[in-house]
Amino acid sequence: MNLIIIIVLSVVMVVMAITAIIHKKLAVAVIATGVVSLMASVMYLLMAAPDVAMTEAAIGSGLSTIIFFYVLNKIRKAK
Amino acid sequence: MIKNFFIIAILAGLAAIFVTLFWDFGDSETLTPLATHYATNGATEVGAPNLVTSIVVTYRGFDTLGEVTILFLVASIVSFFLKREKVQKEIAPKRETSEIILTAAKLLVPIVMLLGVYVFINGHLTPGGGFQGGAIIATAFVLLLMANPDFEINHKIIATVESVSGIAFVLIGVLGILLAGGFLDNKVLPLGTFGKIFSAGAIPLIYSFVGLKVGSELSNILSNLQGVQKEEM
Amino acid sequence: MEIIALITGFALILIGLYGILSKKNIIKIIVGFSLFDTGLHVLIVTVGYIKGGTAPILDSVVGTTNVASKIVDPVPQALVLTAIVIGLGVTALMLAYALKMYQAKKSLDISDFKDMKW
Numbered sequence: 565m566n567l568i569i570i571i572v573l574s575v576v577m578v579v580m581a582i583t584a585i586i587h588k589k590l591a592v593a594v595i596a597t598g599v600v601s602l603m604a605s606v607m608y609l610l611m612a613a614p615d616v617a618m619t620e621a622a623i624g625s626g627l628s629t630i631i632f633f634y635v636l637n638k639i640r641k642a643k
Numbered sequence: 644m645i646k647n648f649f650i651i652a653i654l655a656g657l658a659a660i661f662v663t664l665f666w667d668f669g670d671s672e673t674l675t676p677l678a679t680h681y682a683t684n685g686a687t688e689v690g691a692p693n694l695v696t697s698i699v700v701t702y703r704g705f706d707t708l709g710e711v712t713i714l715f716l717v718a719s720i721v722s723f724f725l726k727r728e729k730v731q732k733e734i735a736p737k738r739e740t741s742e743i744i745l746t747a748a749k750l751l752v753p754i755v756m757l758l759g760v761y762v763f764i765n766g767h768l769t770p771g772g773g774f775q776g777g778a779i780i781a782t783a784f785v786l787l788l789m790a791n792p793d794f795e796i797n798h799k800i801i802a803t804v805e806s807v808s809g810i811a812f813v814l815i816g817v818l819g820i821l822l823a824g825g826f827l828d829n830k831v832l833p834l835g836t837f838g839k840i841f842s843a844g845a846i847p848l849i850y851s852f853v854g855l856k857v858g859s860e861l862s863n864i865l866s867n868l869q870g871v872q873k874e875e876m
Numbered sequence: 877m878e879i880i881a882l883i884t885g886f887a888l889i890l891i892g893l894y895g896i897l898s899k900k901n902i903i904k905i906i907v908g909f910s911l912f913d914t915g916l917h918v919l920i921v922t923v924g925y926i927k928g929g930t931a932p933i934l935d936s937v938v939g940t941t942n943v944a945s946k947i948v949d950p951v952p953q954a955l956v957l958t959a960i961v962i963g964l965g966v967t968a969l970m971l972a973y974a975l976k977m978y979q980a981k982k983s984l985d986i987s988d989f990k991d992m993k994w
Contacts, residue, residue, distance in 0.1 A: 570877055574884040581888055581911050585895040585904070593907050600888070604914050607881060612931045612948045613921050614770035615695045618762075619960045622778035624914065627861065628967050630785055634868040635971040636903070639978050650897045654890055661886045670878060670927050674944050678951050682944040686934055694932035694947070698954040710958050717965035721972045770933065774961050837940070857961070864968050868975075 566610055573610075577603045594632040601625035690834040691767035691843040699772065700846050700853075704816070704827030711809065711856055718860040722867045740790055748790035755783040763854030767843045773850040777857025784862040788869055796866045805859040808852040815845055815852075881922040888915025902974045902984050906967065913963045917956050924952030 577600050584596035601624035608617040674682060681694060681702065689697040699707055756779075763776030787794050819828035829849070835842035888911055895908025929948035930938060938946050974984070981988055 567877055567880075570880050574880050577884055578887050578891070581891045584907050584911060585891055585899070590901070590903050593904065597907050597910050600911060600914055604918055607884075607918065608921055610877075611881065611921055611925045612929055613924075613953045613956075614931050614933075615693070615772065615775075616917070616921055616953050616956050616960070618770055618775045619778070619957055620917070622775055622782070623960055623964050626782055627778055627785075627865070628910065628964050631865065631868055631964075631968050631971060632903075632906075634865070635975055638868070638975055639984070642979060643982075647898075650894065653897065654894060657893065658886075658890060661890075665882060665886070668878075668882060668923075671925075671949075672927065674926065674947075674949055675951070678949045679944045681950060682932070682947055686940045686943070692934040694934065694950040695953050695957065698950055699957060703954060706958055710962060713962055714965050717969050721968060724972045724976055770931070772957075774957060861964075868968070868972070 570607060570610055573603045573607050577607075590636055591633075594629060594636070597632075598625045598629040601628070686837060689829060689843060689846070690837055691846050692838055693767055693770065693772075695770075696767045696772050696846065696850070697843075700767075700849055701827065701829050704849075707853065708812070708816070708827070711812070711853060714857060714860045715805070715809070718863045718867075721864050725867050740792070744790050748786050752783050752786055755786065756780055759783065759854070759858065763850050764847055765840065766850040766854075767846045768838065768840065773853030774857055776850075776854040777859075777861060780854070780858035781861035781865060784865060788866065792869075796862060798863075801859045801863055804855055805863070808855040808859075812849060812852045812856065815849055819845075878922050878925055878927075881918060881925075885915045885919035885922060888912070888918065891915075900985050900987055902977065902986055905986065906970050906974065909970070910963075910967060913959075913967075917959060917963075920952045920956050920959075924949035 580596045580599045580603070584593045584600070587593050587596070601620055605617045605620035605625065608614075608620060673679075681698060685691070685694050685697050689701050691697040691701075759776040759779035761776075762771040762779060763773045766772030766776070784796065787796075815831065816827040818831050820826050823830040827849070829844035829846050831845045832848070834844050840847070892908045892910070892912030892915060895911065896905055899905055899908065926948045930946060932947040932950035932953070934940055934943060977989065978984055
């Protein structure tokens with residue numbers, strides 16, 4: 565069961581990472597990075613690392629996505 | 644294109660290194676000697692059920708001190724860079740925040756903050772700790788900023804909380820030299836019963852200060868990056 | 877299970893490095909850095925995983941005797957915990973620099989910044 569979940573997670577992560585690099589829109593790229601982080605946090609949970617999973621979910625996919633959007637918003641306003 | 648060729652060459656070289664690393668990787672069945680020492684003696688030496696916490700706070704407490712220092716430097720550089728202009732006020736008409744976010748923010752902010760405090764106070768018993776709790780407190784500030792974009796976090800309070808908890812963190816470490824085995828030793832306070840909330844010596848105290856410090860630093864970075872500012876160059 | 881996680885980590889590192897090297901937009905470069913970071917964390921956690929081990933928390937299930945045969949390696953987890961928080965700090969710093977560079981030249985294209993090129 566765990567094997568199937570981890571295969572699905574890993575496929576989603578790689579696809580999202582490629583999307584983040586090749587997509588033209590910056591907002592889509594930032595969201596895709598957040599999805600990669602969120603999937604990574606589920607993967608840490610399956611690898612018996614709950615501390616790391618909590619940190620990644622709160623910081624990697626929460627705060628850093630928000631920081632990216634704040635900066636994108638500022639760049640849009642400075643135009 | 645010579646540039647593309649170089650990129651492909653670098654990536655191919657790295658991939659070759661990864662393939663050799665991959666063939667050398669075997670499923671590990673036993674812990675390394677260092678981890679075995681932490682696992683067998685962690686309960687008696689530190690007294691915290693969560694071994695990751697006992698490594699982060701006690702065995703490798705110096706790393707945590709350096710990490711908190713790096714966060715402090717980042718917060719100060721960001722606020723030095725993106726200084727707010729007080730004179731300039733919003734020119735463009737603002738969008739009204741929706742009623743749902745306003746009400747939800749009022750209800751949720753205290754609960755989210757309480758969750759953050761719970762996470763860092765219970766850091767030695769359950770998964771979690773100062774960094775996670777600090778990040779959760781910072782998300783409460785994000786919710787406040789979303790509900791009210793003009794909301795000004797009181798920078799005096801944040802600076803006070805940040806410096807007081809930083810000084811207290813270092814002071815507990817110095818007390819460890821005087822009263823116990825060395826810098827950041829947790830046996831300043833009695834170890835207590837294994838698995839209770841007031842146990843593991845100074846770990847709950849140290850992690851609470853780390854949590855407050857990380858929370859205030861992250862909130863400071865967020866409020867600096869969020870603020871609408873225009874500067875003349 | 878470890879092998880799949882290992883491949884994912886390697887793939888994320890390669891994709892992130894490709895983004896850093898080939899993209900012109902500064903925000904895209906920072907996104908590539910972020911992916912590189914995540915891949916590295918997955919890799920380090922995978923190295924510490926032990927087949928059939930549980931989380932390194934000495935609760936009532938694990939007990940306090942003969943712990944070393946039941947848990948996974950806690951040291952890489954502690955290192956990754958530190959690395960994630962520092963990664964956020966570095967990302968915030970890079971974004972602040974990017975914003976400042978945009979305000980200076982009104983452009984996010986890295987090839988417009990040639991002042992220091994020799």
